Amino acid sequence: MRIDRAARLLRDTDNPVxxxxxxxxxxxxxxxxxxFSREQGxxxxxxxxxxxxPRCSRRG
Incomplete structure (x- = not known):
């Protein structure tokens, strides 16, 4: 359950690990x-x- 919550936080926030x-x-x-690595691989x-x-870079 903690790993599931952590996965959501990793996806949805920019908080440090x-x-x-x-x-x-x-x-x-x-x-x-x-x-986390053990549970999620x-x-x-x-x-x-x-x-x-992915960020697109625009030139000129």
Whole structure:
């Protein structure tokens, strides 16, 4: 349940991973990262990146 909430926060906010870890009840970012990776099969930062909207660059 904590990992599901963390996944939502990673998708929907720009909060730092460490802040999300604390918000869902982990004492360290490392412990959170390990638990998240074990449950989701991907590190929290990469999970967030997979939902990022690509930015288009416009020139001239």
């Amino acid at each position: 460490g802040d999300i870890a604390q918000a869902v009840g982990y004492r360290s970012e490392f412990a959170f990262s390990r638990a 991907i590190a929290p930062g990469r999970y967030r990146d997979s939902f990022a909207v």
